[in-house]
Amino acid sequence: MKIIVRSLVIALALTGAIATTCANASSAKATVSVAKTSAMPAPVCPPNDPNGCGIFDGN
Amino acid sequence: MRYSQLVQGDLRVTSMPFFTLLGYLEIGLCIAALCAIVAKKQWKDYWSLGSFLAVRAASSTALASIMRFGRPLGASVAYNLYFYIYWISFAVESILALIVVYSIFRLAMAPLKGLQQLGMLVFRWAAAISVIVALGSAVSPHMTGVKYLMAAVSQVERTQNILTLCLLVFVCFAIRPMGLNYGSRIFGISLGLGIMSTANLLQWAGTSFDTMYSIYDVIDGVVICLVLATWTAYFALPEPKRRLIVLPTTSPFLRWNQISQVLGDNPGFVAIGGVPPELFAPAEIEVMQRASLKMATPFPRSMSA
Numbered sequence: 323m324k325i326i327v328r329s330l331v332i333a334l335a336l337t338g339a340i341a342t343t344c345a346n347a348s349s350a351k352a353t354v355s356v357a358k359t360s361a362m363p364a365p366v367c368p369p370n371d372p373n374g375c376g377i378f379d380g381n
Numbered sequence: 382m383r384y385s386q387l388v389q390g391d392l393r394v395t396s397m398p399f400f401t402l403l404g405y406l407e408i409g410l411c412i413a414a415l416c417a418i419v420a421k422k423q424w425k426d427y428w429s430l431g432s433f434l435a436v437r438a439a440s441s442t443a444l445a446s447i448m449r450f451g452r453p454l455g456a457s458v459a460y461n462l463y464f465y466i467y468w469i470s471f472a473v474e475s476i477l478a479l480i481v482v483y484s485i486f487r488l489a490m491a492p493l494k495g496l497q498q499l500g501m502l503v504f505r506w507a508a509a510i511s512v513i514v515a516l517g518s519a520v521s522p523h524m525t526g527v528k529y530l531m532a533a534v535s536q537v538e539r540t541q542n543i544l545t546l547c548l549l550v551f552v553c554f555a556i557r558p559m560g561l562n563y564g565s566r567i568f569g570i571s572l573g574l575g576i577m578s579t580a581n582l583l584q585w586a587g588t589s590f591d592t593m594y595s596i597y598d599v600i601d602g603v604v605i606c607l608v609l610a611t612w613t614a615y616f617a618l619p620e621p622k623r624r625l626i627v628l629p630t631t632s633p634f635l636r637w638n639q640i641s642q643v644l645g646d647n648p649g650f651v652a653i654g655g656v657p658p659e660l661f662a663p664a665e666i667e668v669m670q671r672a673s674l675k676m677a678t679p680f681p682r683s684m685s686a
Contacts, residue, residue, distance in 0.1 A: 327563055331553040331572075334579045338546045341582035342539070360437065360471075361407035361602030362444045363400070365464040369527060374456025377448060377463060 403602035404445050410609035411438035417616035423566070429484045430570060430612075433477040440470030468534060475538045479508055481574065482541065482548050489552055489559055489567050492626050493634065495641030504544075511540040539585060542578035549575035558634050560624040569615030573608040580604040 367375035411434045418424055418431045443466050451459035483504055490497035515536035519529060552561075552571045561567055584597050628635045658666065 323563065328553060331549055331575065334575050335546050335550050338542065338579045338582045341579070341586040342543065344586035360441060360444075360467075361403040361605050362441050362448075362467070363598055365460065365467050367460070369461050369464050370457060371460055372457060374460035377456055377460045378452055 400599060400602070401445075401448075403599070403606060404441060404448075406606050407602065407609065408438055408441045408445065410606055410613060411435075411441065414609055414613040414616060417613050421616055423616060426488060427484070427566075427570075427616075429477060429480040433474060433481055434609075436470055436473050436477060440466060440474075468531060471538070472530075472534045475534060475541055478538075478541045478574070479512075479544070481570070482545050483508070485552070485567055485570055485574075486548055489555075489561065489571075492560060492623075493638045495638040495644075496634070499637075499641040499644065508540075508544065511544065512537055515540045535585070538581065542581050545571075545574045545578040549578075558626065558628065558632075560626040562621055562624070564618075564621045565623070566615050566620050569611060573611050577605060577608050 365375060365377075415431055415434045415438065418427050418434075424431055444463060447459050447463045447466070451462070454462070483501070486504060487497060487501060490500055516533050519532035519536045521532075549571045552559075552568060556562065556565075556568060580601050584601055661669070
């Protein structure tokens with residue numbers, strides 16, 4: 323149990339570290355990458371988007 | 382769904398009911414976890430997590446309402462509303478998540494008061510510097526106004542994710558000296574936060590999309606619902622009692638705890654001059670006068686008097 327939990331935690335930490343490195347490499351571009359923390363869709367278009375970023379495509 | 386859309390991570394039509402379901406499930410699980418915290422009388426210790434869940438539930442409800450009933454407003458107005466509610470709640474949640482990490486660390490280290498104080502001091506400085514660096518690094522050419530806010534909030538969120546993973550590693554490896562086990566709520570919350578942070582960092586590493594619905598959003602939504610369900614279970618089930626912490630006298634934990642406990646103590650102060658008599662009460666002046674008189678007269682004579 324202890325080994326499994328520790329392995330999982332190490333895997334999470336390593337994945338996070340690798341993802342951070344990748345994110346740093348890709349952040350040189352001018353666009354804004356969005357990290358989302360909710361099950362609701364992230365609004366990735368700028369405000370006043372004429373199509374409303376396809377907000378009602380889901381309904 | 383066409384193959385090209387799948388490759389681009391772009392979902393349409395068939396996945397939408399599932400997407401909507403995830404949104405509703407998230408709201409339900411947030412409320413369930415919140416109720417479990419209140420019902421088990423854990424609000425005092427876990428108020429930061431409770432506030433985080435309350436903000437999440439409120440913002441998700443507002444966002445779901447816009448998506449469900451906002452069609453009469455028109456796509457543009459509804460999207461503007463959605464945009465600002467999302468990003469304001471995102472900013473508030475990022476700050477609350479930092480406070481959750483801070484309070485979990487404080488709870489985990491409660492038996493070792495000295496190390497707790499020292500750790501919290503270090504954490505406050507690390508968090509403050511990280512937030513300042515995050516806000517600074519969000520500045521880049523051609524990025525103004527709303528775009529800057531989005532970038533700054535996302536950077537703060539990313540900082541919080543990294544701090545959360547550090548906390549998870551610490552709690553996992555120092556779980557025994559702190560008298561905790563894998564059934565402890567502190568571990569459950571840390572694990573959930575860690576999984577959520579890893580998912581966010583992975584998504585961050587992905588590309589930016591020009592649609593609100595992508596395959597990454599679905600995966601992230603599933604992960605978040607699982608984390609919320611885990612938290613609800615940890616709060617609903619009885620927590621095993623903290624074990625008696627027995628450390629060898631040579632333990633570095635014990636030694637550093639003793640050292641940390643005396644660090645930062647307020648020293649005593651001695652007035653050595655320039656003290657006006659008005660500062661003292663009449664009784665204090667009387668005592669000092671008597672003491673001076675006794676010191677001036679030889680000891681045996683004063684005793685006989």
